[in-house]
Amino acid sequence: MVLNPNDTVLEAARAIEANRIGAVAVQKDRRLVGIATDRDLTVRALGRGLDPSSTTISEVMTPSPLTLSPRDSVDDAIRLMKERNIRRIPLVEDGRIVGMVTLDDLILEEAAPLEELAAVVEAQIGEGGPADSDRLPSRRRSMVRAEATLQRLVKQVQEEADLDDADQARAALDAVLSGLVRRLTAGEALDFIAQLPSLLQPRLRALPPGPDKTVTRGSIEADLVARLGIDESRAARVFVAVATTVLGSVSPGEAEQVISQLPEDLQKALAA
Known part of the structure; x- marks a missing residue:
């Protein structure tokens, strides 16, 4: 843009x-x-x-801003992101912008070894420690794997819900997960959250303990309408696609436990 x-x-x-x-x-x-x-x-x-x-x-x-040419390599992008603590680099040819490479793109496409991407992620989120720390390589790998796990779920949500991009998918994922977690008892919510990507867990654990009986299919779909700027009929389809994708990412037993605590309108939507 x-x-x-x-x-x-x-x-x-x-x-x-x-x-x-x-x-x-x-x-x-x-x-x-x-x-x-x-x-x-x-x-x-x-x-x-x-x-x-x-x-x-x-x-x-x-x-x-710092720029690269479309002919520059992924290594060039990673080096620049790490050295200058940036996440986005415009691609310029003859002075005109022709694209943008982002850290999220590189992680999602697994465009480089984990070690290299981890170093950039670590710089972005302020993780540190001595450069010679024995724990540093494993911590870097863990951070990138956590980000990659979340990105895979986001990509799956985007495809299943037919959303325009990853940002829409993240917003839809947050709306649906927040609604489901709030509707569960506190203990079941923690069990459910524990099986989700680790980068989603802190925000979900911070939600007020449930069950919140004001959460219904209608309230979740209204949240989707507000966040995504879509109509009610599409919000209904997005809800089912996102919820089904999320429940498919946890164990069958956990999915059954979650569904058993949902009100009838939500159970019917997920059984359709």
């Missing part, structure tokens, strides 16, 4: 939301002059009390 320097922060935020992306490129006279991420909009604009409807992207973007 490409905008110009005079577009506002509000327009950039709407473009990021509408296209389910994490950043927009900024071009002037057909040449890349900056990049504005969702974090830039939050920290540099809202965090400073600037009016998003009158503040231009040029005031909050990262000017003259």
Whole structure:
């Protein structure tokens, strides 16, 4: 997604939301002059009390960002991400942006050995420790495997629910999982969460203990409508696809236990 320097922060935020992306490129006279991420909009604009409807992207973007050519290698991208602590690199040819390589893309496609991707992930999340630590290689591998496990589930949700991209899939996954976990008893919720990807677990464990009887199929689908900007009929299909995918990722016994605690409307939806 490409905008110009005079577009506002509000327009950039709407473009990021509408296209389910994490950043927009900024071009002037057909040449890349900056990049504005969702974090830039939050920290540099809202965090400073600037009016998003009158503040231009040029005031909050990262000017003259680091770039690569489409002919550069994956190794070049990984090295740059690690050295400069960045997650996205515009691909530029003859001064014009022709694409964007992201850390999520590299992990999802398993484009490099675990050790190399782990070093980037570690830098991004602030993990540390001495470079010669005996535990460092295994910790790196664990972090990348955790991210890769989550990415696989997100990709499966995206495909099964026919969603536009990974960001939509993550939002749908969060809406459905939050609803299911809140509807379970506290003990069953913990058993269910324990079988989900580890990167999802902290947020789900932080939810209020259930069972929350206000959670229904209708409330979960309404959340999907609000988060994804879809109509009610599609939200119903997305709910079934996401819930079925999630329950298929845990053990059959655990899936049965979860379903047994759901109200009748949810049980019928998942049995259809």
